[in-house]
Amino acid sequence: NAGVTQTPKFQVLKTGQSMTLQCAQDMNHEYMSWYRQDPGMGLRLIHYSVGAGITDQGEVPNGYNVSRSTTEDFPLRLLSAAPSQTSVYFCASSYDGTSQPQHFGDGTRLSIL
């Protein structure tokens, strides 16, 4: 049982490059979300999805794009990377996203030069 799988684990980009962080879950969870974790701050919500075809913005959505074409996958796209997007990114899923336990991926450590 894989749970939530994030790829890649590490990535270095140059300013202005674009890339996609992948997230997949095999638990048939409807709710999926992306967070970023920065030193001295709690995890902050970037985007979330309550089911296939439905996405919405979180607290810090600027510079990021998401789509949810299937229940399993929820990729996060950086459109034009900026140094301020250097962070650790976590994908999470849960059954219904209201108050159910969250299952987290192992994180992607992203550096923008």
Next chain:
Amino acid sequence: KNEVEQSPQNLTAQEGEFITINCSYSVGISALHWLQQHPGGGIVSLFMLSSGKKKHGRLIATINIQEKHSSLHITASHPRDSAVYICAVFTDKLIFGTGTRLQVFP
């Protein structure tokens, strides 16, 4: 002021000690989560609670809804308990505290 405050920020203990980590929040919630983040970075859900008390092995979590406060206790602490412990509250979304870094020495 953060909506979720944890204390202490850092905590060191000797193996076997009783540990308490506190979480206070300022918003109305439907549930509170305690999470553990290992040194390698992975995040694991420990507890989800909306009232009372839950126990799992050496871990105990309590919540007082009226006082908007929760505590995570670790009995007979062990070096493998060394991690960052994160409190998160659910309103219409999850709001996270900044975490408590615990180091347990043999």
